[in-house]
Amino acid sequence: MSRKQDIVIGLTCIISLLVSVGNVFGGGSAEEEAAVAEPPAVLSGVGHSVHEQAADGLIEEFLNDTGVGRVEWDTFGIGEIHSTILRQSALPSAPFDFGYVLSGDVHPRMLSRFEPLDDWLADYPIEGFPEDFSEGMLEAVTYDGALRAIPMRGVVDALHVNVDLFEERGIDLPRTFEEFVAAAHELTFEREDGTRIYGYSAHGTPGNIPGLVMNFAEAMFPESEDSRIVSSDYRVTISENPTIEAISLVRKLYEAGVLHPDISTHSVDDVTRLYETGRLAMWVGNITNYDTFNDPERSSVAGSSEVIALPYTETYDTDYVGVTPTQFWSFMIPGNTHNAEYAWKLIRHLSSAESQLYSGLNNANQPTRASALANEEYAAEVAYAELASQLTEAAFVNWPPFEGRSEAADIAGNAIIAAMHGDTSPEDATAEAADQIRRLLEDEGLLSE
Amino acid sequence: MKRVSGRRIDLYPYGLVAPILITLTAIVFIPIVHAGYTSFFRFSLGDEMEFVGFRNYSRMLSDPIFWNSVWRTLVFTISSLLFQYLIGLGFALLMSKGFKWQRLWIALLISPAAVSSVVATVIWGYMLGFDGVINFMLSRAGIEPIRWLSSSRFAFISVTTVTVWKFYPEIMLILYASLVSMPQELFDAAEVDGATGWQRFLSITYPLLLPSTLVALSFRMIFTFREFAIPWLLTEGGPTRATNFLAVHMYRTAFVHWNSGAGSAIAWGIMFLTLALSIIYLRLMYRRMFIN
Numbered sequence: 001m002s003r004k005q006d007i008v009i010g011l012t013c014i015i016s017l018l019v020s021v022g023n024v025f026g027g028g029s030a031e032e033e034a035a036v037a038e039p040p041a042v043l044s045g046v047g048h049s050v051h052e053q054a055a056d057g058l059i060e061e062f063l064n065d066t067g068v069g070r071v072e073w074d075t076f077g078i079g080e081i082h083s084t085i086l087r088q089s090a091l092p093s094a095p096f097d098f099g100y101v102l103s104g105d106v107h108p109r110m111l112s113r114f115e116p117l118d119d120w121l122a123d124y125p126i127e128g129f130p131e132d133f134s135e136g137m138l139e140a141v142t143y144d145g146a147l148r149a150i151p152m153r154g155v156v157d158a159l160h161v162n163v164d165l166f167e168e169r170g171i172d173l174p175r176t177f178e179e180f181v182a183a184a185h186e187l188t189f190e191r192e193d194g195t196r197i198y199g200y201s202a203h204g205t206p207g208n209i210p211g212l213v214m215n216f217a218e219a220m221f222p223e224s225e226d227s228r229i230v231s232s233d234y235r236v237t238i239s240e241n242p243t244i245e246a247i248s249l250v251r252k253l254y255e256a257g258v259l260h261p262d263i264s265t266h267s268v269d270d271v272t273r274l275y276e277t278g279r280l281a282m283w284v285g286n287i288t289n290y291d292t293f294n295d296p297e298r299s300s301v302a303g304s305s306e307v308i309a310l311p312y313t314e315t316y317d318t319d320y321v322g323v324t325p326t327q328f329w330s331f332m333i334p335g336n337t338h339n340a341e342y343a344w345k346l347i348r349h350l351s352s353a354e355s356q357l358y359s360g361l362n363n364a365n366q367p368t369r370a371s372a373l374a375n376e377e378y379a380a381e382v383a384y385a386e387l388a389s390q391l392t393e394a395a396f397v398n399w400p401p402f403e404g405r406s407e408a409a410d411i412a413g414n415a416i417i418a419a420m421h422g423d424t425s426p427e428d429a430t431a432e433a434a435d436q437i438r439r440l441l442e443d444e445g446l447l448s449e
Numbered sequence: 450m451k452r453v454s455g456r457r458i459d460l461y462p463y464g465l466v467a468p469i470l471i472t473l474t475a476i477v478f479i480p481i482v483h484a485g486y487t488s489f490f491r492f493s494l495g496d497e498m499e500f501v502g503f504r505n506y507s508r509m510l511s512d513p514i515f516w517n518s519v520w521r522t523l524v525f526t527i528s529s530l531l532f533q534y535l536i537g538l539g540f541a542l543l544m545s546k547g548f549k550w551q552r553l554w555i556a557l558l559i560s561p562a563a564v565s566s567v568v569a570t571v572i573w574g575y576m577l578g579f580d581g582v583i584n585f586m587l588s589r590a591g592i593e594p595i596r597w598l599s600s601s602r603f604a605f606i607s608v609t610t611v612t613v614w615k616f617y618p619e620i621m622l623i624l625y626a627s628l629v630s631m632p633q634e635l636f637d638a639a640e641v642d643g644a645t646g647w648q649r650f651l652s653i654t655y656p657l658l659l660p661s662t663l664v665a666l667s668f669r670m671i672f673t674f675r676e677f678a679i680p681w682l683l684t685e686g687g688p689t690r691a692t693n694f695l696a697v698h699m700y701r702t703a704f705v706h707w708n709s710g711a712g713s714a715i716a717w718g719i720m721f722l723t724l725a726l727s728i729i730y731l732r733l734m735y736r737r738m739f740i741n
Contacts, residue, residue, distance in 0.1 A: 407706040
């Protein structure tokens with residue numbers, strides 16, 4: 001090859017590389033600016049598969065009204081959704097236009113990266129906003145005086161029960177927490193063909209198993225201020241009696257084989273699969289799973305799954321129907337998208353009273369609008385509407401908001417799993433975890449004792 | 450061609466390697482330097498950065514979870530490498546003998562390397578689950594099911610086993626290429642002199658394999674030390690941090706706990722540890738190869 005050819009080849013490679021790098025780091029801004037005025041060919045969202053399902057049947061009207069080409073979702077697990085949104089909202093230009101965030105995973109500094117929505121609300125208002133939405137929910141997604149997200153999906157947890165298994169074992173549905181524990185034992189057995197049935201289980205990875213313990217602690221000690229890992233006034237209560245008793249109960253259930261042996265590695269999909277295949281008798285999870293569990297195309301226990309409240313201890317005299325940890329999902333727009341206008345129009349469309357009602361009736365999405373929850377058709381069509389409404393009244397949030405919540409859950413979760421496996425006592429495990437969590441709260445200036 | 454102090458320097462080679470150097474700079478060196486910079490700050494991705502000096506490093510060095518990760522990563526790396534090498538060497542030696550269907554066997558033996566790590570690990574996860582096919586076969590044999598993924602001891606063994614299964618083909622291929630290029634005359638001469646198979650292996654095969662071994666184990670050591678996909682997908686570093694290797698610990702700190710500054714500090718810690726390990730290994734190997 002001649003020297004001139006070498007030069008040409010080398011220069012071509014260098015120029016190609018530089019052009020590629022230039023495009024990656026923000027080239028084409030003029031093209032993107034021109035596209036703002038026109039409906040985009042694709043509007044991209046980041047969320048869970050249930051969010052895409054919730055919008056099913058509602059997108060076509062939006063596409064026809066706005067001229068947007070199509071709407072696409074990138075779906076992930078809950079943890080990955082938030083890390084993806086956090087990473088991509090820090091780029092010069094976001095590769096997605098709208099997303100979904102869970103109240104328990106959002107903190108103030110994350111909210112600061114979201115597009116403020118008040119101006120969009122002024123230009124393109126949502127009917128019935130804000131009266132039709134929970135004040136507490138809106139407050140949770142407000143940062144620096146500006147609304148940053150719109151609540152779209154309630155996540156009220158309830159106790160799903162396989163009534164066929166109850167009938168098979170000759171026991172009634174539990175009305176007290178003590179009956180629940182007894183039922184869990186009774187519903188743990190092995191069939192003649194070797195199939196093992198578990199009385200109860202949960203998604204018990206380190207970040208999630210604290211939820212299981214807090215549910216039990218709340219059920220056993222409903223009047224205690226110490227049934228959380230971190231109380232609402234930022235005291236570390238993991239090493240207090242209610243939590244230790246709850247962890248001890250979890251350990252007994254695990255040793256008795258009531259809880260699945262792989263509970264510490266199970267995701268929510270693993271547990272729902274266990275339930276849908278008839279190998280799990282009871283599970284505390286999102287109340288809207290009732291529709292999935294009773295869908296014959298997706299579940300082998302269709303027609304056998306009911307939903308009730310996880311009951312309190314028999315000594316607790318209350319009008320509340322049962323233990324209800326709650327969270328909610330919200331729509332958000334990244335502050336660095338070029339399609340904020342059309343993302344807002346989509347959110348506005350999906351947040352309308354009609355869309356929320358449609359989604360609640362057809363797509364197993366629990367509405368966040370009071371009018372949808374109280375709608376007669378919704379109450380008539382959705383089997384769990386009344387229970388959802390009752391549970392919402394009794395709902396509590398497991399964790400107070402703070403940046404180190406994820407790390408605190410991890411610390412607590414590993415301590416719980418160690419105690420559950422018998423590697424250490426609940427007292428020793430929680431004492432060490434308490435010290436580590438206190439340091440986290442001290443760093444943020446939140447610790448109170 | 451350029452003249453510098455009377456010497457002619459040929460610039461064309463530099464021009465031709467420039468694209469890859471620029472690429473490496475952009476995707477490797479700049480991120481490394483950026484991570485080093487951010488390790489002195491407290492921030493979450495996309496957030497304001499607050500300078501904290503060496504706080505991330507001092508916390509990392511005083512964190513028992515970090516040292517637990519270091520210890521477990523070292524044990525994982527050494528044990529995994531040992532088995533990767535032994536199995537890879539064994540299969541390479543077998544495949545270097547000519548026999549019927551040899552090429553088919555080679556294809557089958559290197560097939561783990563052709564499967565995506567994520568896909569393979571997810572399938573292993575189903576197999577190793579308490580209700581999975583491995584426990585099913587054990588129960589048919591009258592053996593109690595084992596918590597392959599939810600017991601601290603067995604989770605470590607499971608992750609190591611899957612890692613060995615996935616990556617022994619890389620070592621096997623490198624050693625196989627070296628074996629088939631060895632001069633047959635050496636072995637013929639040794640055989641004529643009465644050397645046994647084991648003596649031929651120790652005196653001829655193994656010394657000639659040392660350069661390939663150096664290359665194979667160097668690369669595998671670095672990648673095994675940084676292994677993330679297999680432990681994360683199988684156990685997410687659990688149970689109770691039994692498989693919380695350094696890469697998993699770094700990912701969890703940066704992307705689950707959203708502490709990107711501390712995550713960057715751990716990343717640099719991994720880099721220095723990898724460098725130290727590599728230096729120790731290379732010095733030992735060079736000493737063995739050229740001095741002993």
